[in-house]
Amino acid sequence: MYTHPILPENLSAIEAYAQRHKTPLVAIHSSGFYSYFQINLPGAFPIVDTHPDETATTDLRLLSPWPELTAFAAELTKDIDGLDDVEHGHLPYVVILLHYLERWKAAHDGKYPATYKEKTEFRKMVQAAARTDNPEGGEENFEEAAAAVLKTLVPPSLPSGLREVFEYKHPEPVEQRSGFWLIADAVKQFYEKHQCLPLPGKLPDMKAQSKVYIQLQNIYKAKARSDAAEILQIVQASPGGERVDPAEVDLFCKNAAFVKLINATGGEGDASISRADRLRSAAAREFANDETAALTLSPLSLLPVYLALQAAGTRAAAAAEAVNHVGSSAGHSSNSSSGGAISADEILATIAAQVPGAEKNERVVQAAGEVARAAGGELHNVAALTGGMVAQEVIKIVTKQYIPIDNTCVFDGIASRCQVLRL
Amino acid sequence: MASANVHPASEPARWKYLDSVRTRPGPFTDASTFNGSVVARAMETMKVLVIGAGGLGCEILKNLALSGFKDIHVIDMDTIDISNLNRQFLFRQEDVGKSKAEVAARFVEKRVRGVRITPYNCKIQDFDEDFYMQFQLVICGLDSIEARRWINATLVGLVDENIEDSYKPLIDGGTEGFKGQARVIFPTVTSCIECQLDMHAPRAAVPLCTLASIPRQPEHCIEWAHVIAWDQEKPFPQLDKDDPEHINWLYQKALDRAREFNIPGVTYSLTQGVVKNIIPAIASTNSVIAAACCNEALKIASNCAPSLGLPDANYMMYSGNDGIYTYTFRHERKDDCPVCGGQARDLPADAAWTLRELLDSLAARPEAQLRQPSVRTATKTLYMQLPPSLEEQTRPNLDKTLAELGLDHGQEIVVTDPAFATVIFMFKLKFKSR
């Protein structure tokens, strides 16, 4: 972890070390009301435990039920109209939906409701099945069922994060891959065979009698266990698979839909694109977006802030280096001189050399003026805020939980907002 | 621009960087309100009140002291607990049991020369309007919605159009895990905390019948122990959520209940979490949110850059779960806000409801959240929580329907709640069309 401005010779020493030891690097730059930090990971960085929102993780498989689930629902609903009010009012919504999906299929050539229109029609069918001649004038479980129609009647698909994992081109041979990649290969095989991911096995709370709910919970859990066992078998049959921890397989199966690959293009393919080229293409993209920002109601890019800060940092580092070469023995503490005032014009000149044309952008000119005002000094609040965000990202990288930024976070303390850019 | 003069504070070396920003205009500075030559002095004499000396409060006090504020006051009624030490970094092992406000004040005073911090080891409700009138800026780092609503109502109440000094900007920070928010309120001018109340919807309550007869989740068993078993058995005179013996009693009860229904997952820490409604606090989020708040304080106090609130966005939402994401937007003031608006707010109801059901809905509705409401119309008292004699007298009304009480569609009712002594909530009944 290092802060800008930094002497070029120190920076190259740090970068060489990080590359040799495959160590993540964090660069931090804070000046006046602006800051950014940049995370440089050594190669692709997969995360399994991404902590998605609780509501997003529901996967009930209503359109691809397995025999035990189908049998359970059929048993509970075989005489649905003969149930007393208490039983009818406590049918879990999963069971209700499975029952009416069967009816729907019978009336629609064996097809599930697929379009939005069909799903809303199906929802009406469920709503109409609720009993209203009871004291409550309705049934909460049927309301839950109707509310779940649009969210849960989704055919299994491959989420983009996992697709990226499946398609990732490995720089290293199979034997040297980590447990993550061995499991990912096994899940890919599982997916190709079954056309669905391993079941996570979590059942959300729903109106039901305790005993019935727990039976249903166990049916989901048992299916999740058997899917995970199948994947563990594939893993163990692959070279190097015997050293993979079964707990790691379980965690992967539970989170498969939310697995994420950070820095995926940071491998060999990306090395051919220079940092300078990436910055220029990011600038072209961001400035183009800004043209239409007023129409799309999206916030303006913070790339100007980044450009101005790093240009000032480059200037300051060069100035400090020049002082060093003159014979000052300041050594590492030479950054005291790097805070020297750099004018807005000097900042713009540096930007012009990096991203030709950007120096004429009005927001870049303003950002350069704001950076010049700070004269290389940090404001305590902006430094504390940036430090807090860096600490948070380091926690994520070390614990491999949640999703770290990819790869640059810019903070604008005047507008009080952040933007994450891939630079 | 950069050639404008720097106006150094009394200790130029220490505040060199701060002064180059706060005493010189930048491209975004509003020239009509900015005067660089008086900024340092103005900030030194400005009285700033910090409410809360916990996770956010420790950060806020440190940040203000290192931002050039010199006359800081802090209120916190809590004492230091051993569990605070992981993130409330102004406290040490030997401080456990002492007042948070006092220890925090002494620590920052010692660390930052020239700063005076006045601690108050008490509740915000212990002070009257005169006390709050002396400050120019209030910053909240609280974990309680009630306290926020109280100070918000008090600051809105202070506003007197004829006294310029009666407008006290309120900066509020809050965190929950990797998420948080920082907002700025100019009382009566911009949207207030009460206007924004529905942004903090309470968690949906579990229906009593689920707790009583059909629990499914470990939380249901814990709530059952908390709400039903405790009341039936009264193992201790009063539930103390910080007493491990009490939590353990609830845990054992919940565990028995869970066994009976075959529900896995009841643990001691889950019990404590459910009962105390614990929001996990993370030091890094506190650092981000407190710094965002104090950054606004510096901008408001110095005018060296536009702050949140005027003229555009007044609310910054922060989330660090999936990358880092902020959403900074303008929350509009509501004309029917019971604190800063003048109109009665619509309250959906039903003529067939009992008064008790109406009161329950006041507790549950995200935009009301009134737990101990007393209700009257312009001419008639419907239900009063206090004094006990009046409570007894009005209690029979609770079981009467709104129709029986003569309340009609469009009727305006007045609601008060002891938690917000100074606020009168006006609602207009809106009956469901039939």
Ligand SMILES: [Zn+2]
């Ligand atoms: Zn309001």
